[in-house]
Amino acid sequence: MDSLAALLEGFTTALQPQYLLYALFGVFVGTAVGVLPGIGPAMTVALLLPLTYSLDPTGALILFAGIYYGGMYGGSTTSILLNTPGESASIVTALEGNRMAKAGRGAAALATAAIGSFVAGTIATVLLTFLAPGIAKLAVQLGPADYFALMVVAFLTVGALLGSSVPRGLVSLGLGLMLGLVGTEVLSGQQRYTFGVPSLADGIDVVLIAVGLFALGETLYVASRLRHGAVQIIPVTRGWRSWMTRSDWRRSWKPWLRGTAIGFPIGTIPAGGADVATFLSYASERKLAKGRAREQFGRGAIEGVAGPEAANNAAAAGVLVPLLTLGLPTTATAAIIISAFQSYGIRPGPLLFENQSGLVWALIASLYIGNVLLLVLNLPLVGMWVKVLRIPRPYLYAGILAFAGLGAYALHFNVFDTLTLLVVGIAGFLMRRYGYPVAPMVVGGILGPMAEEQVRKSMAISQGDLLYLVHSPFAIIAYSTMAVIVLTGIWLKRRRAKLEAAPKLVPTSAIQAIDEPTK
Amino acid sequence: MTTETPDPAGAPRPAGAGPRRPIGELAFAVVCALLGVGVIVGAGAIRVPSGSASVLGPRVFPYFVGALLLVAAIAVIVAIATGHRGQPDEGEDVDPDAKTDWRAVVLLVAVFCSQLVLIEFVGWPIAIAVVFAGAALTLGAKRWWVAVLVGLGLGLATQLLFGTWLGLSLPAGPLLDWIPIFNG
Structure with a gap:
């Protein structure tokens, strides 16, 4: 009940008109940018970071929460309506949603995605509300060796599970760790890899790594192989009031709940974030579908949109659990959020709920508010998002480049950061081109320095006894869980590759014929 | 992604x-x-x-x-x-x-590099206009004047939003510094 009282207090802060406006603005901008093709949640968050630079911490985090949820939401619209493969977190939505749209059921797909995201987001935020304080209390007792164990788990799962091959993921992680080394090291104050450049003494900001890899790297990569010609968008016909039929509701609510049940726990453990959750949900919905729904899978089954979309948003909230209670980022987006916290001198972790409880609860309250706002915004405004999708690509990517420049320059008002951004961006371009995942690099950049601090503290405590790292039951459990996660993750990835290759394209008229009689 | x-x-x-x-x-x-x-x-x-x-x-x-x-x-x-x-x-x-379009990549990098000099010498709005217009034209924008106008609009808008309203110290540059709203 403690958390309920604290939450109510959070609401009184977050419902103040000024903060409500921030939440509305964040959700709106987050969705608008998230809808833009080629821009995933991580890039949305990274590009919009400068908006928060001059706000007070509470306002900034509320704005940020809106952007985070909005960016997650926007992606589903893109993958349903745009006639090309979508972004990673909602790629399985693209499988079914895109086909539903082609069969003239785009409105239903959008609605089940939006309502499913709302349901899942709300349930997951409730879970976050009640779980986080307890976990934070437990986490206070963890020693540096335990933290180090957690970070190693995060490194390896993120490095090994994201992307197509384990060594490439680890190279990406290594590059991130390398950038994390640059700067003045905390414990003994030594400069490392700064080459006497004063701007490097403060280290390389994770925002630069994220914006460079996601915004600049992506733009360069897209530019190298740009799809020319008119943008193909599948038209949405019916008005939004009659979007979902009775049968759509009946077929959607169970996948929403199952998606939430799958997404939230996966979001909380460092297992690759929303990506894995959406895939698992898709696979289980496909397995559970019976009769006509079973036939529709691969041709536009509503369950295949409802489940993964719910899982996606539940995972997005789940990611916040280790982020707020342990200070542990498990996705690229979370890494950027952590660095936003740090820029205000706030260190997420177990003490956050004690030292900054007003701030945390206002943030959590704003997640509830953001979810409601998203539901209200998304369904009626879909016509506007469709217009956003139509932005001619040269202008879209020119705009991304301009905002990437702003993000870098606004960090320290120094063009040295712009130069760093460029170098990271070129690396990001090459990594995309040669099949390296970029997210481990972002996570490595922020988690590397933290992990080093913890391992050196442990060694100082134990006077150099390496066994100290595995002395506590917690650390042992963490390492053994890691082994299980990595092995199942690799197995899942093999299955997923098979699954994604499986659905066969059927003429859309045939799908329409299957659906017509039920209306 | x-x-x-x-x-x-x-x-x-x-x-x-x-x-x-x-x-x-x-x-x-x-x-x-x-x-x-x-x-x-x-x-x-x-x-x-x-x-x-x-x-x-x-x-x-x-x-x-x-x-x-x-x-x-x-x-x-x-x-x-x-x-x-x-x-x-x-x-x-x-x-x-598609085949790799190296020309586009190199041009984009060059356009982005222009910021290194332009931000400090001619100010933020114009630097952004150059980046935007250059990138849009590289990527195949049809009408050059649209790209330039949108770029200038974006530069001025970001200067107003981030510089004047949110208080980030973006340099307005010698061409705009005399306008009170930009050097606040």
Whole structure:
């Protein structure tokens, strides 16, 4: 009940008109940018970071929460309506949603995605509300060796599970760790890899790594192989009031709940974030579908949109659990959020709920508010998002480049950061081109320095006894869980590759014929 | 965006039969391995304060990072040599069959570089206008004056929003500094 009282207090802060406006603005901008093709949640968050630079911490985090949820939401619209493969977190939505749209059921797909995201987001935020304080209390007792164990788990799962091959993921992680080394090291104050450049003494900001890899790297990569010609968008016909039929509701609510049940726990453990959750949900919905729904899978089954979309948003909230209670980022987006916290001198972790409880609860309250706002915004405004999708690509990517420049320059008002951004961006371009995942690099950049601090503290405590790292039951459990996660993750990835290759394209008229009689 | 996606053709490419020779891919992996070596060598140059109380000095973690990078990069090189090529990323605006447009990449990098000089000499709005217009034209915008006008609009809008309203110190530049709203 403690958390309920604290939450109510959070609401009184977050419902103040000024903060409500921030939440509305964040959700709106987050969705608008998230809808833009080629821009995933991580890039949305990274590009919009400068908006928060001059706000007070509470306002900034509320704005940020809106952007985070909005960016997650926007992606589903893109993958349903745009006639090309979508972004990673909602790629399985693209499988079914895109086909539903082609069969003239785009409105239903959008609605089940939006309502499913709302349901899942709300349930997951409730879970976050009640779980986080307890976990934070437990986490206070963890020693540096335990933290180090957690970070190693995060490194390896993120490095090994994201992307197509384990060594490439680890190279990406290594590059991130390398950038994390640059700067003045905390414990003994030594400069490392700064080459006497004063701007490097403060280290390389994770925002630069994220914006460079996601915004600049992506733009360069897209530019190298740009799809020319008119943008193909599948038209949405019916008005939004009659979007979902009775049968759509009946077929959607169970996948929403199952998606939430799958997404939230996966979001909380460092297992690759929303990506894995959406895939698992898709696979289980496909397995559970019976009769006509079973036939529709691969041709536009509503369950295949409802489940993964719910899982996606539940995972997005789940990611916040280790982020707020342990200070542990498990996705690229979370890494950027952590660095936003740090820029205000706030260190997420177990003490956050004690030292900054007003701030945390206002943030959590704003997640509830953001979810409601998203539901209200998304369904009626879909016509506007469709217009956003139509932005001619040269202008879209020119705009991304301009905002990437702003993000870098606004960090320290120094063009040295712009130069760093460029170098990271070129690396990001090459990594995309040669099949390296970029997210481990972002996570490595922020988690590397933290992990080093913890391992050196442990060694100082134990006077150099390496066994100290595995002395506590917690650390042992963490390492053994890691082994299980990595092995199942690799197995899942093999299955997923098979699954994604499986659905066969059927003429859309045939799908329409299957659906017509039920209306 | 970093996900594994099936090959457009539906089946994995047969070993070593990619459309391009893997020279670029190998070169990138080799550069990563060299960076790993560089990190290890550089770690030796980090000054360890004498009489430091910590058992693990400032060099140990860098050694580890360098070794990780080196070993992982070598594993990638071996993978490429045995035919396990990386799958290029796919995206909504990426044409999987298009040839690499190096001209666009180089021009974009050059356009972005222009900021390094322009922000400080002619100010933020114009620097952004140059970046926007240059990038849009590189990517195939049809009418150059639209690109320039939108770029100028974007530059002024960001200057007003971030510089004037949110209080970030973006330099307005000598051309605009005399207007009171921009140098507030």
